[in-house]
Amino acid sequence: MSGPAARGDVGERSWRAPGRVNLIGEHTDYNEGFCLPLAIEQGCTATASIAEDGFVEVSSAQRDEPIELALTDLAPGVLADEDSWAGYVLGVVWALRERGHDLPGLSLSVDGNVPLGAGLSSSAALECSVAAAVSDLCGLGLTPADVVAVARQAENDFVGAPTGGMDQLASVFGQAGHALLCDMRTLDVEALPFDPAAAGLDLLVLDSRAPHRLTDGGYGERRRSCEQAAELLGVRALRDVAIGDLDDALNRLPTEQLRKRARHVITENDRTLRCAQLLRDGRLTEIGPLLTESHHSLRDDFEVSTPQIDLAVQIMGAFDAIGARITGGGFGGCAIGLLEPRQARAAAVAIRAAFDGLGFGEPVGFTVVPSAGLRRIVSSHL
Ligand code: ADP
Ligand code: MG
Numbered sequence: 515m516s517g518p519a520a521r522g523d524v525g526e527r528s529w530r531a532p533g534r535v536n537l538i539g540e541h542t543d544y545n546e547g548f549c550l551p552l553a554i555e556q557g558c559t560a561t562a563s564i565a566e567d568g569f570v571e572v573s574s575a576q577r578d579e580p581i582e583l584a585l586t587d588l589a590p591g592v593l594a595d596e597d598s599w600a601g602y603v604l605g606v607v608w609a610l611r612e613r614g615h616d617l618p619g620l621s622l623s624v625d626g627n628v629p630l631g632a633g634l635s636s637s638a639a640l641e642c643s644v645a646a647a648v649s650d651l652c653g654l655g656l657t658p659a660d661v662v663a664v665a666r667q668a669e670n671d672f673v674g675a676p677t678g679g680m681d682q683l684a685s686v687f688g689q690a691g692h693a694l695l696c697d698m699r700t701l702d703v704e705a706l707p708f709d710p711a712a713a714g715l716d717l718l719v720l721d722s723r724a725p726h727r728l729t730d731g732g733y734g735e736r737r738r739s740c741e742q743a744a745e746l747l748g749v750r751a752l753r754d755v756a757i758g759d760l761d762d763a764l765n766r767l768p769t770e771q772l773r774k775r776a777r778h779v780i781t782e783n784d785r786t787l788r789c790a791q792l793l794r795d796g797r798l799t800e801i802g803p804l805l806t807e808s809h810h811s812l813r814d815d816f817e818v819s820t821p822q823i824d825l826a827v828q829i830m831g832a833f834d835a836i837g838a839r840i841t842g843g844g845f846g847g848c849a850i851g852l853l854e855p856r857q858a859r860a861a862a863v864a865i866r867a868a869f870d871g872l873g874f875g876e877p878v879g880f881t882v883v884p885s886a887g888l889r890r891i892v893s894s895h896l
Contacts, residue, residue: 525563527650528891531642532557533628533635534684535719535850535882536841537693537708538801538808539786541816543678545740546699546751547783550790551680552708552884553688558626558636559891560603560643562651565621572603575625585617590672598673602637605672606644609664615654622647629878632721633842637673638681641665642888650890658686659701661888676734677843688887695790699753706793708884713798716858716881717850718830720865722822723875724846732845736775736816743767743776752776757784778815782808802837802852809839818844822874826865827851833861855881 532553539549565571570588573580581600583592588608593601603622611617622644628636645664649656656664665682669675683696683703693708710717744752747763755763760780764773785804792801809827813819823840830838830851838851853861862879869877 525651526561527563527647528559528561529643529646529650529888530557530559530891531639531646531685531888532688532885533639534681534688535634535717535848536680536684537850538789538805538839539680539696539782540808540812540839540841541736541740541818541843542753542779542782542786543680543696543698544676544737545678545744545753545779545783547753547779548786548790549680549696549698550693550706550786550793551684551688551696552693552882553684553887554628554634554882555885556626556628556634556639556882557685558624558628558639558643560622560624560640560647562644562647563621564651565619567619570604570607570617570620570622572600573623574599574603575623576630585611585619590674601673602640602668603644605668606641606664607648608672609667610645610648610654612667613664615652617648617652620648620651629721631847632723633840633844633847634719634721635681635685635842637669637675637677638665638685641668642682642685646888646890658888662686662701676737684887686888688885690886691884693793693884695786699751704790706790707796708793708798710798710852711883714854715799715836715852716855717883718835718853718858718861719841719880719882720826720830720849720851720862721878721880722820722826722846722848722869723877724820724822732818733843736818739772739775740779743772743779746772747776752779753783755780757781774815774817778811781811785811799836802835805837805839805850805852806831812840812844816844820844820846821872822869822877823847823849825868825872825874826877829865829868830861833857833864835861 536551692705695704826849835851
């Protein structure tokens with residue numbers, strides 16, 4: 515990530531980081547398990563330049579007011595609620611300083627087209643693009659793995675969203691035509707061929723426009739339940755319970771709620787590994803049932819779906835989706851499905867009509883293409 519610019523050089527550096535769709539492996543990342551995301555074309559571009567010493571200024575094309583702060587004032591909790599969006603950017607600067615990087619005054623401007631708060635990871639796109647742009651501008655020499663770590667530190671410790679790290683891995687390491695099997699214990703990533711168009715399919719995303727908030731209670735509560743289940747089972751994380759030991763493990767948990775949460779995570783890890791094997795073997799068209807089982811598990815056992823998403827998944831099924839599910843952390847956000855292009859268009863129309871009939875907000879449907887991860891944007895005027 516290091517660039518030719520020495521500190522104090524005039525000029526700017528722009529980096530683009532994508533959002534992601536998680537194909538399968540939901541709420542497994544913080545259980546040190548497996549997930550299978552893909553980077554999408556939609557992303558965020560961050561441009562960094564040197565500014566007045568000692569200060570950092572942040573602006574977003576998606577927000578009206580820029581925010582300016584002294585570097586020495588950066589600390590978790592310093593931002594007012596209405597400025598919280600800037601925490602994803604300032605959190606990166608804070609995390610770099612925490613790691614001992616001595617930064618000059620910075621001006622950071624961002625512009626993204628990932629829908630915000632929809633479960634497609636606008637937050638990781640924002641953090642990763644900023645981390646890479648600052649590293650390049652200031653010659654910090656961050657590796658891609660460092661960008662993942664800094665971005666995650668910003669989200670967890672500065673913003674206060676207890677997310678598990680999948681999003682940043684996908685945003686940095688994404689590859690066109692591939693999904694990434696991520697081992698969230700080792701942070702190893704394996705790119706597996708995933709090209710729906712070549713199989714005559716579209717990957718349809720249906721944004722229910724009911725935004726989630728990962729700093730709200732539901733996500734953290736699920737995370738704590740998983741940690742409690744792991745502790746009661748005497749394992750470091752639920753990742754350590756093999757699918758063959760599922761029944762035995764469930765019998766040892768004291769409440770129905772803990773059993774449901776653990777069953778989701780243990781079976782989801784197994785589904786994710788089976789899905790990865792199918793992709794490895796070039797059998798993309800056979801993954802559908804795993805996606806649909808994942809949805810049922812997230813709806814019934816992990817209880818993070820919504821009536822809007824359940825309806826979207828059901829309608830995609832009625833239009834012959836080979837599989838469909840909620841994607842992202844849940845409590846709103848998006849559904850995905852693999853459908854023939856003609857059926858995908860018809861399903862999106864039908865979902866809009868059904869939402870309208872039930873008085874739900876207006877959803878947005880679009881297809882996504884597995885795309886490249888973090889990259890430098892070369893500006894013509896440099
Ligand atoms: P997701 O990552 O699924 O989109 P999050 O709740 O994790 O949802 O992050 C969304 C938040 O990230 C937004 O509410 C906003 O605060 C911030 N954000 C992301 N991209 C931008 C942007 N381009 N400009 C300003 N804020 C952004
Ligand atoms: Mg996010």
